[in-house]
Amino acid sequence: MVDMTIPEEQVVTGTIEDAIDKLKQRFPKDVSDDDRQGYSGVIISSDKLQEAARYIKDELGFDYLSNATAVDYLGEGVHSEDHLEMVYHAFRTTGGSALVFKAQTDRTNATLPSVTPVWRGADFQEREAYDLMGIKFEGHPNLQRILLWEGFNGYPLRKDWKEAYYEEDHKPFGSRWPAGHVHRAEEKSVFGKNVNYPADIDLSRLNDVSESTMYKAFGMGVDTEHVVDHNGVQTDQLIVNMGPHHPSTHGVFRMIMEIDGETVTKLEPVMGYLHRNHEKIGERNTFLHNIPFTDRLDYISSMGNNHGYVMAVEQLLALGAKYNPPTYRAEVIRVLMVELTRIVNHLWAIGFWLNDLGAFFTPVLYFVQERERILDFFEATAGSRMMCNYMRFGGVFADIPERIHSVSNLINDRVRDFDTMKFLTEMINERIPRSIDEVDEYLTQNDIVQARGMGVGYLSRENAIDYSAAGPVLRGSGVAYDVRKSDPYSIYPELDFDMVVETEGDMYARYLVRLGEMRESLRILKQLLPRLEYTHGESVTENNSAYSSKVPIGEAYGRVENGKGELGFYVVSAGDKRAAANPWRYHVRAPSFINLTPLGLMSTGGKVADVVAILGSIDIVLGETDR
Amino acid sequence: MELNLQELNKTEYPIPVELQSNVAITSLSSVYNWGRRNSMWPMLFGLACCAIEMIATATSRFDFSRFGMEVMRATPRQSDLMIVSGTVTKKMVVPIVRLYNQMPEPKYVLAMGACASGGGPFKEGYNVVSGIDKYLPVDVYVPGCPPTPQALLYGLIALQKKIDGQSLSVADDVPWYGVGPSEPAPVPILGPDIIDPRQMDMIRRQAEAAANVKTEEPVYHLNAVRELPALDAEQAVAVAARPKASTAVDESIEMKSFSQAGMSADAIEALRVKRRENALQRKAARLAKEG
Known part of the structure; x- marks a missing residue:
């Protein structure tokens, strides 16, 4: 084991209350408690925000900015004035819970200082808040739209911005079947499409200007005069676009690269090609409605997404009087599902990373088997292969079945009828370990994997923390931070497993982390099997019925360690004085999105072919990146 | 439709006995369609969740190479089939239409899943196109969220059946054998919202109407409500007695479909005549074939 001790003087410990006290002593006039009902943390006045952020990071030791998002409080009963609010969740990489701090600004001239100089990880998150909420961040290096395009009309996540297909504020909509008539949303729009044009639309200037604006903002342009001489070989500088349609971008992702010969000198990710308005739709849905939508975030690991969301809402439910936490068996089943999902995720990630290295589809075929x-087991339990929609507030939707008989998967298969526990035991004790050993045997010492992976896509320990990287990217850079260990939830404290950390910070290290984590997941799964036997017959669903309607007001940040990294859900419930039927704000801290922040840093200086593999080693899913 | 020799030789042309095992006679369309349906190369092009199930369909358990579709090409120039596998966003529909225009004819589009077919769960979203058929002609819709690999295979087989039914002698079936390449699909523009070039005229008139509220000329209207076919008597009376919308609509203005917006009345009439003729031709051809 490599020595990974942190220098003593950098380690700051102490409770959150201590930290808040120190912060208030340091800024007595500018920091006040957030005393709204169900809220926590402090509110910092905007002109001292950057200074306070630096103090929080340097003196109080909250070096990891997990989440930064905006909330629009417009015409909302609990809070007197209409305002926009930025919410930050900072953590210590040594573990512990969050320091929540907020800054408020008015809606007309929404401006706040950027915290990007303090935590680089705020870069994309502030751009997102600018794009969707219209908050301008002073001092941000590259403030432009990130998910929508330059020139889009308005800031869609503001409460007074209505879509073309807008019906009502709350679901289920009463207008869908008035007097027995079918309404299709298309028929309400004169254009028959999901569009809404401003009255002052200028059709005379309709060439697509967003591209050139974007290049300019990135500081890129084709400089034909610029010729670099490399020992007699003269090379031009040029711009190469990869994506949104490209087989190696793992979906509709786009990278703009400035290259000199074969070497990347600058890289900017462009996203939003799968921005399907998860958060806006989530604000109209009831709390329960959102569970199937979370499936479609990181669509490789839907069970993990379910878990993060139900944990956030359960935090809110715990504020109310009547709340029973999930039964022990429900927690065991949740962890079982989540760990199986993690194995699926890592198999998929390694398989497609090898695709990017040139082993075109051969390893993937074995991993998909x-x-x-595992998907057969999910289908037998939840009814669907991928979009499981399985977890509920206070439990799960149904217990695991006695037998698995899959009728829909008859192609190439015998009729399946297995005892579930036997099926699980065989899978966990024999099949998956054998498969992981195969991966290890064929790939870990493979010359090509080592030559392409070692030393490529390097991210230092300091940068990994500073850029808010999460999951295998963070642990591959030598940061021992895993939400399951650092801020434990569910039944993880009683399970025996290790955090997998590699110090090299390159693609190969991330591969090793994923491989190790699959083994650790198997260790957890083996401990779950006797627990499943032991709790057999215990109810898993009894607590859920009462929670489908109203949720006590307040805010909550639920986070889990998903396959791709820390997945967080920031949920605000603010309706009438006691409870709300749907979230006021529903934000997803997507690891795939924030892990892309250091992509430019990792790729600069590498070759074009490496960029593809570096992206593969980060392991993104576009449903989560763009939401 | 399999090409077996006995079936091929069942024609009205007498084939000499000594040639019967060497020569086969069939219609050109059959041979042509047989080749086309069994070498359908999809574009390697994933949009969202459905793309994962598309990959699963390509792997060994489901294995769509059994139908001649294993060669997924990453470039549209070598593809016959675009599987629109996932939510189409406004930002992404621009590249999708461009990719479609780059595909050589004959080309087909399969809308995989609820989102590509009609917007799906994300339909109300501000950045979501409610169905790729708003911009491109779709041949097969596969429902599901996401469709299982079996459902996708079923959709692909349905497409093969559609190809089997096409005839070289009918210009509407195979327009690429007409006078020249067909018109490219108009590429949408990202303005304040997505702009379909075919609707430019409508957008202009809407903007004018919005700027000058007292405009005399009515703008476009649509029948906002489709009646459900099954209403009991009481409901039917209630529906009939329902007050009309307060904004009076000029009934004299003819309804135009979106694809025809901007075309002159003569051109629309000509199009209708042509379609009617084509339909009659097809009918005649079918009758002749059936004898």
Whole structure:
């Protein structure tokens, strides 16, 4: 084991209350408690925000900015004035819970200082808040739209911005079947499409200007005069676009690269090609409605997404009087599902990373076999292969079945009828370990994997923390930070497993982390099997019925360690004085999105072919990146 | 439709006995369609969740190479089939239409899943196109969220059946054998919202109407409500007695479909005549074939 001790003087410990006290002593006039009902943390006045952020990071030791998002409080009963609010969740990489701090600004001239100089990880998150909420961040290096395009009309996440297909504020909509008539949303729009044009639309200047604006903002341009001489070989500088349609970008992702010969000198990710308005739709849905939508975030690991969301809402439910936490068996089943999902995720990630290295689809074919087996179990339990929609507030939707008989998967298969526990035991004790050993045997010492992976896509320990990287990217850079260990939830404290950390910070280290984590997941799964036997017959669903309607007011940040990293859900419930039927704000801290912040840093200086593999080693899913 | 020799030789042309095992006679369309349906190359192009199930369909358990579709090409120039596998956003529909225009004819579009077919769960979203058929002609819709690999296979087989039914002698079936390449699909523009070039005229008139509220000329209207076919008597009376919308609509203005917006009345009439003729031709051809 490599020595990974942190120098003593950097370690700051102490409770959150201590930290808040120190912060208030340091800024007595500018920091006040957030005393709204169900809220926590402090409110910092905007002109001292950057200074306070630096103090929080340097003196109080909250070096990891997990989440930064905006909330629009417009015409909302609990809070007297209409305002926009930025919410920050900072953590210590040594573990512990969050220091929540907020800054407020008015809605007309929404301006706040940027915290990007303090935490680089705020870069994309502030751009997102600018794009969707219209908050301008002073001092941000590159403030432009990130998910929508330059020139889009308005800031869609503001409460007074209505879509073309807008019906009502709350679901279920009463207008869908008035007097027995079918309304299709298309028929309400004169254009028959999901569009809404401003009255002052200028059709005379309709060439697509967003592209050139974007290049300019990135500081890129084709400089034909610029010729670099490399020992007699003269090379031009040029711009190469990869994506949004490209087989190696793992979906509709786009990278703009400035290259000199074969070397990347600058890289900017461009996203939003799968921005499907998860958060706006989530604010109209009831709390329960959102569970199937979370499936579609990181669509490789839907169970993990469910878990993060129900944990956030359960935090809110715990504020109310009547709340029973999930039963022990429900927690065991949740962890079982989540760990199986993690294996699926890592198999998929390694398989497609090898695709990017040139092993075109051969390893994937083997990995998908194991995945199909796990999906069969999901299908038998939840009814669907991928979009499981399985977890509920206070439990799960149904217990695991006695037998698995899959009728829909008859192609190439015998009729399946297995005892579930036997199926699980065989899978966990034999099949998956064998498969992981195969991966290890064929790939870990493979010359090509080592030559392409070692030393490429380097991210230092300091940068990994500063850029808010999460999951295998963070642990591959030598940061021992895993939400399951650092801020434990569910039944993880009683399970025996290790955090997998590699110090090299390159692609190969991330591969090793994923491989190790699959083994650790198997260790957890083996401990779950006797627990499943032991709790057999215990109810898993009894607590859920009462929670589908109203949720006490307040805010909550639920986070889990998903396959791709820390997945967080920031949920604000603010309706009438006691409870709300749907979230006022519903924000997803997407690891795939924030892990892309250091992509430019990792790729600069590498070759074009490496960029593809570096992106693969980060392991993104576009449903989560763009939401 | 399999090409077996006995079936091929069942024609009205007498084939000499000594040639019967060497020569086969069939219609050109059959051979042509047989080749086309069994070498359908999809574009390697994933949009969202459905793309994962598309990959699962390509792997060994489901294995769509059994139908001649294993060669997924990453470039549209070598593809016959675009599987629109996932939510189409306004930002993404621009590249999708461009990719479609780059595909050589004959080309087909399969809308995989609820989102590509009609917007799906994300339909109300401000950045979501409610169905790729708003911009491109779709041949097969596969429902599901996401469709299982079996459902996708079923959709692909449905497409093969559609190809089997096409005839070289009918210009509407195979327009690429007409006078020249067909018109490219108009590429949408990202303005304040997505702009379909075919609707430019409508957008202009809407903007004018909005700027000058007292405009005399009515703008476009649509029948906002489709009646459900099954209403009991009481409901039917209630529906009939329902007050009309307060804004009076000029009934004299003819309804135009979106694809025809901006075309002159003569051109629309000509199009209708042509379609009617084509339909009659097809009918005649079918009758002749059936004898």
